[in-house]
Amino acid sequence: MSRSRGPRRPDVTTVELVGGAEALELELHEHDERWAGTYLEHRARIRAALPAVGAGIEHIGSTSVPGLAAKPIVDIVVTVDDITAEEDHLDPLLAAGYELRVREPGHRLVRTPARDVHVHLYEHGDPAVDEYLLLRDHLRSDADDRALYENTKRALLSQRWDDTNDYADAKTDVILEIKERARKARGR
Template sequence: MPTDRKPRRRDVTTVEIIGGVVKRALFLTDHDPRWAEAYAEHETRIRAALGPAALQVEHIGSTSVPGLAAKPIIDVLITVADITAEEDYLDQLVAAGYVLRVREPGHRLVRTPALDAHIHVMEAGDPLAGDYLIFRDRLRTDDDDRALYERTKRALLEQDWADMNAYADAKTEVVTAIKERGRESRLGSGVPERPSASPRP
């Protein structure tokens, strides 16, 4: 947390998926340089909508890693001072054209109506927000882990999944291992460690 003030209210304690579970076709495409351009457009849109309430805006997920095949969905991380203060960010994101999809402890997800971008809102200092960046940076800099992650995704996509969350959960073991190597690499290079928790990339 960037300040010492306590959250204005209790956070939600359950997972709410607006619209319910929806099965979507899952497939990978080769890395597309236009994904970086698409992210830049979302960043501009988000910063215009939120102003200083957006403490951090980052491109995360597989589309943020050059050379990595990915589902063609742009993932964006926003950190805010207080996740419970939805009045500071949620209406503004909806007004900017995003649609609320998930409300759960420590995390809100809005997405585009076209389903080609997922915008994750988390609180500054949340270990999971740091995990997203550790995982991304490890894949950007380590050829072996990038290849391992792509092989894992391709193997899993040969199976049938009820929804994207089930597919994501199946990657947990590999994601955790890559993330730990990324954390060790940061420590070895003198980069300050970000606290960790269970993965959600």
């Protein structure tokens, strides 16, 4: 059942990281065409779990960019009408075998027990979703920025990270630089 626009109850106000910080022990893999198939399998699994929600589902992150080396984790963004209506989207995804990892204002993250698929939940129209798609689409079409991003990730992964989130934060400046070029290329 689709809900009216906007939360019907207050959202969470803090970040809940289920399981605490996790060390990053991954390496980059050359692009694997099977990642697209993994996305399609999980898109079908998500649609089956959320038939009445009217969810938007997109493949995002490095595994969604052909030719880009990536950690072998398929990222998916799902948009829903009301992020606070967890009984409509979070509960069915947990019943479908995903595990809750993050609950924070405006965002939920569930993942597979094998940690090879991350599903990010946002409300329809959340600017974060546009930012993911802007980066993905630009990296798909710009070989120079794709190489810059891959080289940055390789350099960062040569270091030891006690928390995956710290690794992600370390990429921020390069991502912002690339997105600025993407906006200029789009005339924004």
